[in-house]
Amino acid sequence: MNLNKIIKLKNLRDQKLDMRKNKEEYIFYNKNGNVFIGLATIMVFLLIIMSIIFLNVSNDSNQINNDAIDSNSFNYMIQDYNRNIPVLGKDIMGKIANDTIHNYVPCSDSPNTIKKRLQEKLDEKNEEIGNNNNIMMESEVLSVYNGNNPYHVNIKTHIHGKKGNLEYDEVIESVVKIEGLKDPLPFLMCKNKPNLSENGTKIIYHDSLEAYFIENNLLNPYAYNNASSPLIIKKCPYDPYEHHGDGHTLKNCIDNGYYHESADGACYLCRLEGKGVCNHYGLETFIVPNKVNELNFRSISSSDHVIFNDHYPGENLGFYKNGSIYEILFLDDSHRAKYGVEHLSYI
Numbered sequence: 598m599n600l601n602k603i604i605k606l607k608n609l610r611d612q613k614l615d616m617r618k619n620k621e622e623y624i625f626y627n628k629n630g631n632v633f634i635g636l637a638t639i640m641v642f643l644l645i646i647m648s649i650i651f652l653n654v655s656n657d658s659n660q661i662n663n664d665a666i667d668s669n670s671f672n673y674m675i676q677d678y679n680r681n682i683p684v685l686g687k688d689i690m691g692k693i694a695n696d697t698i699h700n701y702v703p704c705s706d707s708p709n710t711i712k713k714r715l716q717e718k719l720d721e722k723n724e725e726i727g728n729n730n731n732i733m734m735e736s737e738v739l740s741v742y743n744g745n746n747p748y749h750v751n752i753k754t755h756i757h758g759k760k761g762n763l764e765y766d767e768v769i770e771s772v773v774k775i776e777g778l779k780d781p782l783p784f785l786m787c788k789n790k791p792n793l794s795e796n797g798t799k800i801i802y803h804d805s806l807e808a809y810f811i812e813n814n815l816l817n818p819y820a821y822n823n824a825s826s827p828l829i830i831k832k833c834p835y836d837p838y839e840h841h842g843d844g845h846t847l848k849n850c851i852d853n854g855y856y857h858e859s860a861d862g863a864c865y866l867c868r869l870e871g872k873g874v875c876n877h878y879g880l881e882t883f884i885v886p887n888k889v890n891e892l893n894f895r896s897i898s899s900s901d902h903v904i905f906n907d908h909y910p911g912e913n914l915g916f917y918k919n920g921s922i923y924e925i926l927f928l929d930d931s932h933r934a935k936y937g938v939e940h941l942s943y944i
């Protein structure tokens with residue numbers, strides 16, 4: 598063999614060796630590749646499953662969050678709705694009182710009138726809520742009535758609300774606090790001579806109460822010429838009432854125009870109807886005669902239910918003196934005892 602032939606044979610052998618080596622490597626890689634593809638498939642599969650689980654969990658928690666938000670906003674809306682009922686009720690009562698005072702015409706069947714007007718307001722509000730919040734609201738005002746507290750008027754309402762699968766259905770009792778409302782009774786009692794005036798806090802009767810006295814043939818009409826009484830319902834803080842005899846308490850009470858609880862006095866609902874007295878537990882206030890410089894005369898006792906209904910007399914009580922001028926009430930024995938002012942008599 599010559600050298601060239603030997604070299605060729607060597608190259609050939611090397612090529613064969615390379616081919617075998619490549620084949621082995623190829624087989625090796627192929628085996629590893631299969632393992633890799635298998636692993637990758639499992640990984641992708643696991644990844645898809647995990648993604649599905651994650652998305653489900655995430656959707657569920659979104660749903661839970663959305664439900665919680667829905668439930669919170671629904672509950673808030675209902676609470677807000679319920680809180681608004683006494684506000685609307687008071688507003689309606691204030692308007693009725695204003696109309697009554699302005700026109701000298703009593704409200705007929707005040708609980709029913711308030712009930713109807715409140716129902717109208719709630720119907721409007723329900724429609725508004727339905728349009729804006731996609732909540733179905735229904736409500737029915739069941740009754741408007743006096744409670745045990747004469748400074749409160751109670752309202753009973755059936756409320757039904759529905760949004761999706763959220764639902765509310767309750768009969769609720771709301772309390773309207775009448776403090777701050779105007780007292781229409783004096784205007785209605787003196788409607789035959791309707792020239793009373795008010796200054797925002799007090800009613801001045803001019804000669805209208807005197808005319809009422811003459812009309813009803815009551816004792817000493819002139820004593821109440823230019824009398825005054827409170828315009829706004831305010832609860833007297835001097836409780837127990839017997840303390841009105843301490844120092845200048847009675848004068849402070851009268852200057853501030855306070856009202857007192859009274860079984861004989863008219864409740865607020867009946868005051869709107871122009872009734873000076875009623876069977877409900879009610880209120881009384883003082884109607885204060887004009888100041889005088891002598892105390893030697895009598896007239897009807899100065900509690901408003903006495904002047905506007907019971908018509909019994911009281912003795913002159915000078916409760917404050919400035920120079921020779923007295924500020925006075927006329928008070929019967931039982932009212933003197935109620936307010937603890939027996940010792941103030943004839944000062």
Ligand SMILES: [Zn+2]
Nearest residue numbers: 833835850855
């Ligand atoms: Zn008082």
Ligand SMILES: [Zn+2]
Nearest residue numbers: 864867875877
């Ligand atoms: Zn009443």
